[in-house]
């Protein structure tokens with residue numbers, strides 16, 4: 001039998017799976033893969049349980065449970081002063097990663113180029129490659145991960161179809177400013193690009209900053225797929241549920257792909273989330289809650305020799321380890337897991353070229369006692 005030709009030659013298992021497996025093999029504390037270890041809100045599990053008991057167990061509509069889409073449209077109007085039509089411009093998806101993959105599949109023709117700013121979440125490039133399109137990798141500025149506008153402009157060609165952005169940013173915890181968004185809007189409009197915006201950490205923005213969602217920029221939104229995650233928002237990453245917002249013309253194509261792939265998403269979760277979202281504190285308090293985790297982790301880490309980079313949002317921060325080791329980040333992260341009992345993610349995994357990075361990534365979305373136990377180990381390194 002002829003072997004199939006791989007769509008993703010050279011790709012193995014994701015770093016998140018690898019490091020979580022290593023953490024469990026070595027019984028290490030897992031500050032690697034981005035998932036909370038604190039309990040989610042019982043009001044939400046109760047609402048989903050109730051939906052199942054009440055018989056909401058058959059297919060939801062392909063685009064999603066309408067009351068959920070209506071509730072999201074209200075939330076978007078409230079948070080971002082943007083009118084989005086629940087019928088035509090919102091689709092519920094099995095997670096944010098799926099929304100990004102579907103957006104790219106709807107958008108890309110073979111040979112199209114897509115600008116990806118590195119370090120980048122590891123699903124973007126495979127999603128581009130699986131669609132026979134071409135990732136054009138542009139590094140963020142190396143020390144503060146700020147936006148390299150000159151390099152982005154230099155990377156544009158007649159084949160550039162789209163750009164992917166992510167704020168708050170995984171892995172660095174940086175966020176886009178309003179000025180960045182204005183510059184992006186100019187660029188997208190001037191070159192008639194499309195935008196895929198990964199906003200799964202939308203509510204996890206610290207220090208009273210505003211999340212600069214694409215949804216605040218009407219001209220930009222006309223050319224955008226904006227992707228969100230309930231898993232990240234409500235501390236239930238295992239539920240794999242999120243949504244995409246896009247103008248009707250784009251959403252029509254998105255739904256053509258979605259209807260032949262997943263078709264529709266877990267009904268009781270959608271019904272339960274709809275009820276839970278009626279209380280705005282379900283999302284308005286998240287930034288402050290996670291900020292406390294960040295601050296506590298940064299405070300604890302003063303007893304170690306790691307150099308933390310600032311984090312303005314997300315579950316994550318990056319850390320240098322130049323005072324501890326000269327190992328490449330992959331090897332250092334392995335050593336930390338296997339010999340010191342704390343799993344992290346090497347930041348080189350967010351680059352395609354594979355060169356070592358001077359940083360590892362910590363996830364601080366953990367119970368205080370988990371952070372304390374981890375830092376106790378890290379202070380001995």
Ligand code: GLN
Pocket residue numbers: 014016017032033034035170
């Ligand atoms: N988004 C999460 C992270 O960056 C993990 C997602 C995954 O495991 N694929 O850690």
